[in-house]
Amino acid sequence: MPDAAVIVRDARPGELAGIGDLRVAAYTAGGFLSDASHYGETLRTLGHDGIGQILVAVSDDGDGRDDGEGRALGTVMLQLWPHAEHVVRGPDEAEFRALAVAPEARGRGVGRALLQAVIDRARAAGVRRLLLSTQTTMLAAQHLYTEAGFRRLPERDWDPVPGFTLLAYGLELAD
Numbered sequence: 426m427p428d429a430a431v432i433v434r435d436a437r438p439g440e441l442a443g444i445g446d447l448r449v450a451a452y453t454a455g456g457f458l459s460d461a462s463h464y465g466e467t468l469r470t471l472g473h474d475g476i477g478q479i480l481v482a483v484s485d486d487g488d489g490r491d492d493g494e495g496r497a498l499g500t501v502m503l504q505l506w507p508h509a510e511h512v513v514r515g516p517d518e519a520e521f522r523a524l525a526v527a528p529e530a531r532g533r534g535v536g537r538a539l540l541q542a543v544i545d546r547a548r549a550a551g552v553r554r555l556l557l558s559t560q561t562t563m564l565a566a567q568h569l570y571t572e573a574g575f576r577r578l579p580e581r582d583w584d585p586v587p588g589f590t591l592l593a594y595g596l597e598l599a600d
Contacts, residue, residue: 501525505547
């Protein structure tokens, strides 16, 4: 059931280290980050260079302020052309990366809220197709994506390292 007390907004500079920690905790708890992987450092610093729009879902602690200062529950990052990575092929496409929900916040609608926010942000930026890459074992995430209308794009699957394939998904955004 969605948590009505979730606000999705732009991340603030002082929150970036905590967002990196949240990403690593979420991927580790899900079993998607091995000790041998160097991806943990990527997750910690993704977007710190100012390339990409980092969104954060925060709890509204019910104090009536509605200022989005609550505890971080999850995050996602939107990358527009030409800064997007491997699956984006032109200026009308963008990708989102590192959708992560804090382990203690799972099942509260945080992932859906972040996904909708990144779709809305991409649409507002004039993006015609929103793309993502996901690990083959991220079944709950894949279910979330297909429920939102994303479809598999096997021709855009790619291997960041030999023997480790990432699956591509895309969503056509209407005008």
